[in-house]
Amino acid sequence: MTMIFPLLVVAAALVDADGRVLLQQRPPGKAMAGLWEFPGGKVEIGETPETALIRELEEELGIRTHASCLAPASFASEALGERHLLLLLYVCRKWEGLPEARHATELKWVKPSQMFALEMPPADLPLIGLLDSLI
Numbered sequence: 001m002t003m004i005f006p007l008l009v010v011a012a013a014l015v016d017a018d019g020r021v022l023l024q025q026r027p028p029g030k031a032m033a034g035l036w037e038f039p040g041g042k043v044e045i046g047e048t049p050e051t052a053l054i055r056e057l058e059e060e061l062g063i064r065t066h067a068s069c070l071a072p073a074s075f076a077s078e079a080l081g082e083r084h085l086l087l088l089l090y091v092c093r094k095w096e097g098l099p100e101a102r103h104a105t106e107l108k109w110v111k112p113s114q115m116f117a118l119e120m121p122p123a124d125l126p127l128i129g130l131l132d133s134l135i
C-alpha cells in the first residue's frame with residue numbers, strides 16, 4: 001500500500017483597494033521555479049495555520065497582519081510527488097507595511113481574471129475562478 005503524507009501549506013490572497021491580488025514568482029532552485037504563486041508556505045510543527053501564514057508573510061514580504069484579518073476563502077487538494085498537498089487559501093485585505101520581494105524573484109499585482117494567462121502551480125488553478133467571483 002502506498003503511504004500518502006499530507007503536506008499542509010497556507011497561502012494568502014492579499015487584495016488591494018483596486019481588487020488586485022499579489023502574486024510572487026518562485027525563485028530559481030526551488031521546486032516549480034518561475035511559477036507565480038500566492039505568498040505563503042508550509043505549516044510547521046507547533047504552529048496554527050494562521051500563525052504560520054503571519055510568519056510567512058513577514059519572512060517573504062516584510063508585512064505584518066493579524067489572525068483577525070485572515071478570512072478563510074478556499075482550499076486546494078493536489079497530488080505532489082510522494083506527498084499530497086493541502087493548500088489553505090485565505091483572503092487578507094489589511095496589513096501593515098509595503099510588500100517587498102524578500103524570497104521571490106518578483107512580485108506583481110493582478111486581477112484574478114489576469115491569472116489565467118500566468119503560469120501557476122496546478123493546485124492554484126481551481127482557486128482563480130473562485131477569487132474572481134469573491135473579489
Ligand SMILES: Nc1nc2c([nH]c(=O)n2[C@H]2C[C@H](O)[C@@H](COP(=O)(O)OP(=O)(O)OP(=O)(O)O)O2)c(=O)[nH]1
Pocket residue numbers: 009010011031032036037038039040041042080085087121122123124
Ligand atoms: N506558497 C505557496 N506554495 C504553493 C502554492 N501552490 C502550490 O502548489 N504550492 C506548493 C509549492 C510547495 O510545494 C509548497 C510550499 O512550499 P515552499 O517550499 O514554498 O514553502 P516554504 O516557504 O515553507 O519553503 P521552504 O522553507 O521549505 O523553502 O506548496 C502557492 O500558491 N503558494
